Amino acid sequence: MVIVQFRKRRTRLQVFLIFRGEDEAFTGGITMKSILRTTILKVMPDDFVENYRAYKQKRVIKQAAREEAKKYSKYANLRIKGSSDEGIEELLIFHTHSIEKGLSHPHFRPNFGKNALTKLKANLEEFNQLGLDKDSFSYQNAISVLRSYKEKHQNMQIETPNFDSLFGNINLASASMMAGAKKFANSLNDGVDFKKVETSRYTQREFADGPLDEELYQEALSMAMKSPSVCNRQPWHVFFTQNKAKIEQLISIQSGFKGYGLPPSLSIVTVDRRAFLGPYERSEPYIDGGIFLMNFDMCLTSVGLASCILNLMLPTNELDKLRNILKIDDAQVMIAMVAVGQPKQQLLVAKSARKD
Numbered sequence: 001m002v003i004v005q006f007r008k009r010r011t012r013l014q015v016f017l018i019f020r021g022e023d024e025a026f027t028g029g030i031t032m033k034s035i036l037r038t039t040i041l042k043v044m045p046d047d048f049v050e051n052y053r054a055y056k057q058k059r060v061i062k063q064a065a066r067e068e069a070k071k072y073s074k075y076a077n078l079r080i081k082g083s084s085d086e087g088i089e090e091l092l093i094f095h096t097h098s099i100e101k102g103l104s105h106p107h108f109r110p111n112f113g114k115n116a117l118t119k120l121k122a123n124l125e126e127f128n129q130l131g132l133d134k135d136s137f138s139y140q141n142a143i144s145v146l147r148s149y150k151e152k153h154q155n156m157q158i159e160t161p162n163f164d165s166l167f168g169n170i171n172l173a174s175a176s177m178m179a180g181a182k183k184f185a186n187s188l189n190d191g192v193d194f195k196k197v198e199t200s201r202y203t204q205r206e207f208a209d210g211p212l213d214e215e216l217y218q219e220a221l222s223m224a225m226k227s228p229s230v231c232n233r234q235p236w237h238v239f240f241t242q243n244k245a246k247i248e249q250l251i252s253i254q255s256g257f258k259g260y261g262l263p264p265s266l267s268i269v270t271v272d273r274r275a276f277l278g279p280y281e282r283s284e285p286y287i288d289g290g291i292f293l294m295n296f297d298m299c300l301t302s303v304g305l306a307s308c309i310l311n312l313m314l315p316t317n318e319l320d321k322l323r324n325i326l327k328i329d330d331a332q333v334m335i336a337m338v339a340v341g342q343p344k345q346q347l348l349v350a351k352s353a354r355k356d
Contacts, residue, residue: 067316072282075273075331081126086274086331088127089138090233094277095120096138096145096179097231103148104181110158113149120146121166141179147172148180197302202349204306205260207341212242212264216303217340223303224296229288235275236292236335239268239326246325253321254310254337263308263339268322269293270332289335297338306343309336 041049077087098116102109120142127139134140146167153160221238229235241247242265250266251257271289276282293309300307312319312334319334328334 064316069282071330072273072276076276076278076281077274078278081122084274085130085132086272088123088130088132089136090235090272090275091123091277092120092127092138092142093233093275094231095123096142097233099145099149100179100181100232103145103152108152110153110156111160111162114162117149117163117166140176143170143172143175144177144179146170147175148177152180197298201298201301202352203308204343204347204349205257205308205339206344206347207261207263207306207339208344210264210342212341213305216305217265217300220296220299220303220305223299224292227292227295229291230276230281230284233275233288235272235285235288237270237272237332238296239270239328241266241326249325250322250337253314253318254312256310257308257339264341265339267338267340268312268326268328269296269335269338270328271335273331273333285333286335289333293336293338300338300340304343306341308339310339312336 044052075084075087077091081088081091095116099113099120102112102116105112124139124142132139146163150160150163150167150172153163217240225234227234227236241250244262247262247266250268251262257263269289269292271285271292273285276284297307297309312322314322322328322334323330323332
C-alpha cells in the first residue's frame with residue numbers, strides 16, 4: 001500500500017510516499033517508478049498534477065538559465081583586456097570596427113575615437129606580450145585600421161597628437177588596406193534573383209544517393225561568411241562531418257529526423273561566447289548565430305544543394321554528447337544542426353503554409 005502525505009515547508013510543497021506491506025507489486029518487470037507515478041496520478045487532483053508539472057518545467061528553465069549564465073560568465077570578455085587568447089583577438093576586432101565606423105561617418109570628426117584607440121592600444125600590447133600570431137586576421141585588421149586612420153588625417157592635413165602618442169612606435173607603412181572605409185555604389189547584380197531563391201527553398205529531409213558535392217558546399221559556406229554580425233566580430237563556426245557513424249550518433253541524439261535515411265553530411269553551426277563583451281551581450285550569440293544560420297541555408301539553396309535545419313533545443317547532457325562527437329569546446333553556443341546533400345529530382349515536401 002502507498003500512502004501519500006503532503007507537507008508545506010516555506011514555499012515548497014513536499015510529497016512523501018510511505019510504503020506499507022510487502023512490495024509484491026514490484027515484480028514482473030514493472031518498475032517502482034512507474035507504479036508510483038501511476039498511483040500519484042490516480043489519487044492527486046488534476047489541478048495539482050498540472051501545477052506540479054508546470055513547477056518541474058520552471059525548475060528546468062531556471063537550471064538551464066543558470067548553466068548558460070555560468071558559461072557566458074566564464075567565456076565572455078568582461079574585462080578591458082582579453083579573458084583568453086581568443087578574447088584578445090575578438091576585442092581587437094571590436095575596437096577596430098569602432099574606428100571603421102568613425103572613418104565611414106558622413107560627418108567626419110577629426111581625432112575621434114580616443115576611448116577606442118586607447119583600448120586598442122592596450123589589447124595590442126597584451127597581444128604582443130603573449131606572443132600571439134601577428135599574421136592573424138584580428139592583428140592585421142587592427143594595424144590596417146590604424147593606417148587608414150592616420151592617412152585619413154594626413155590627407156586632410158590634420159595633426160593627430162593623441163594617436164601619435166599611442167602608436168608612434170608602430171610602422172604602419174607596411175600595413176595592408178583591408179580595414180577602413182571605402183566608397184560603395186548600390187547597384188542590382190545581374191543574374192541574381194533573390195526572390196527565386198527565397199521562394200524555391202524548402203526543407204528537404206530526403207537526398208539523392210551519393211556523396212555531397214564538397215565544392216558546392218564550400219561555395220555556399222564562403223558566401224555565408226558575408227553574414228552581418230555585431231561589430232563585425234564574425235563569431236560563428238561550422239563543424240562538419242560526412243562520417244556515417246558520427247552522423248548516425250548525432251541524428252539519434254537530436255531525435256528529430258526519425259524515419260528518414262541518413263543524410264550525406266551534417267553540420268553544426270556554433271557561435272563563440274568569447275566574441276562578446278559584458279553582461280548585456282548575453283543574447284547576442286543567438287542573434288548572430290541565427291543570422292548566419294539563415295544566410296547559410298539560403299546560400300546552400302542558391303548553389304543547388306538540399307538542406308534541413310534541425311533544432312538543438314536539448315538538455316545540457318545531450319548537448320554535451322554532441323560536443324564530444326564533433327570535439328566542440330564548451331565556449332561554443334550550439335545554434336542548430338543542418339543536414340545537407342544533393343537534391344533528389346523529385347520528392348514530397350511539407351507545404352508549410354505561411355501566415356498573412
